[in-house]
Amino acid sequence: MxxxxxxxxxxxxxxxxxxxxxxxxxxxxxxxxxxxxxxxxxxxxxxxxxxxKDKDALMDQLIGAEIDRYLDGIEALPAPKTISEMSEAMMPLITFMTCERYVFDVILRHSGAAANADIGPIAMTFGRHAEVVTKWLWDQPFRKDIPAELQAEGVQAFMVQAISLMFCSLHNSIAPHERLETYLTAWLMPAT
Amino acid sequence: MxxxxxxxxxxxxxxxxxxxxxxxxxxxxxxxxxxxxxxxxxxxxxxxxxxxKDKDALMDQLIGAEIDRYLDGIEALPAPKTISEMSEAMMPLITFMTCERYVFDVILRHSGAAANADIGPIAMTFGRHAEVVTKWLWDQPFRKDIPAELQAEGVQAFMVQAISLMFCSLHNSIAPHERLETYLTAWLMPAT
DNA sequence: CATCTAAATTGACCGTGGTCAATATTGGAG
DNA sequence: CTCCAATATTGACCACGGTCAATTTAGATG
Known part of the structure; x- marks a missing residue:
């Protein structure tokens, strides 16, 4: 029993x-x-x-819960109509993710999934974030040559890139907000 | 004295x-x-x-040196003419970066720069990699609406994203090579 | 209620990264 | 060569995450 x-x-x-x-x-x-x-x-x-399981597992849970709270706020927002609005909508989350270098490291370690194959809270939030962005892209005047899911993956990749450079002494002169906008414009609204 | x-x-x-x-x-x-x-x-x-300074600093040096060796190999190659060739050219480096989860974590931690503001070996290799890719893009039939440097930054962002997903139990069914090609095609050859 | 087993808790112990005051060595100056 | 100060080395010690055999407790059963 x-x-x-x-x-x-x-x-x-x-x-x-x-x-x-x-x-x-x-x-x-x-x-x-x-x-x-x-x-x-x-x-x-x-x-x-x-x-x-270990200290990291507790961090995964606490930080994951915090990210979820920010995603609640993001989901409550109307879908952004411009790149600028999209970048702005993501800023509170990015601010939290960069509140400490250590926090960002933990997030990166868990963003895919733990090495031991089971999905933790932070990995879940990355899935949820991709869903939210995908919904945003559904009826927007952005590129239509690739599926919204792929666009959302790119948005995440550039978000991580923008955050990484915030911690880089060579590149931290540009405001994160501006860098992210540059990336997203090039990614979502190519002018070829 | x-x-x-x-x-x-x-x-x-x-x-x-x-x-x-x-x-x-x-x-x-x-x-x-x-x-x-x-x-x-x-x-x-x-x-x-x-x-x-600490164990991580030694790792930074050893892994950075190894990455530099791969970059030597990459630089010796002729500039790739297609996305597929570009992806293929980067695969040996990617294979090393993913030889151990721990190695990738170290690389991520040092890819921007150490928290203490000085640039270490791995951060240098990321700069060098961006330069190599920028040169590649100089005379290629890819998009021309954004500078090559920005394109190179995107290539790095997608490389990291592709690698991250290799360690993710949800997404490791797709071959890294294919995923990277998908990303790079959407990034470098948008068809809007 | 008394009994019993699975589950939860304990804390002494370990592995390993990192520190620092004490000591030893180097190599230039006189 | 001798002396000396800057530099390198030492190893006992600490901090902290993590383990596990022993112990205690919850709560189901009769």
Missing amino acids: VKAVQQRTLKTRAKLLDAAQAVISESGYEAMRVEEVVLRAGVAKGTFFAHF | VKAVQQRTLKTRAKLLDAAQAVISESGYEAMRVEEVVLRAGVAKGTFFAHF
Whole structure:
């Protein structure tokens, strides 16, 4: 017989998530230490790893949840009619993704999928983001020679590229917003 | 007076690099342990960190050197005349970049520039790669509405995207070569 | 209620990257 | 050659993520 999940399991997990969120609110993602989290949650270190495969898995969950919140905001917006509007709509999400170098690294690591083949929260948000962009492109005056899904993949590729260059000392003179617009214009409205 | 770099400094660094390369040849990049390297080099652990800021800096150097070797090969090639040829020309490099998930992660982390603002070997190779691609695009029958430099940036963005999806369980059914061709065709030869 | 098993929790322990005050070595100046 | 200061090396030590055998607890069953 398979026993149901015990009550305390949910409680402990919630305590861990709350503690982690508290630490992050105070000191940022990079500063989060597993020891600090279990201390605040009032559990042993081993318990942490009984609930999360590793520290990265917790980050995946927390950052994924945050991205989802931004996607909620993006989805509530009307479909952008211009490249500029599209870029602007994506900026709050991009701002979060770049709040810390560490956060961006975690996102990149999980954006495809974990090496171990199962899709985590962040990977899910990339799927969702592609869907949102695809919907945007449905009835817009952009290029029609390639499917909207492919266009959306390109939008993601350029979003990542624009963010990467934000952290690059050679290229951080241009505003991210402008760079993204340049990319998206060239990608979505080619003038050949 | 500034004293010149001592002889032993060069010797020790060479010993460390050789030892690291040997470990990697035997067991791969991810399996490399600093302790193993200093053991083989016959120096103390502290010496390692006197020569390299951290383990990542050594990886940056070794992987950057390897990428440079592939770029040498790419530069020796005649400029590709079709998307297919271009994709093919980039495949050896891509194959190396994806030889280990860990290697790709290191490359991504360093592709822009280190957080601490100085450009490392891998970041340099990305600059060089962009130059090579820009030269390729100079006299090709691709789009002319945007500068070659911007096209080259896009080629890099799509290369990274194609590689990322190779590690993604949802998308690894399509051959990388084909995916990259699809991206590059849509990017370099829009048919609007 | 007492019993029993699967599930959850514990914390001592480990592996490995990284630090730093103490020590040893180099190589130029006198 | 001797002296000396700049430079390189050392290794004990720390930080922190992660493991696992032992222990405790939940909650179903009779």
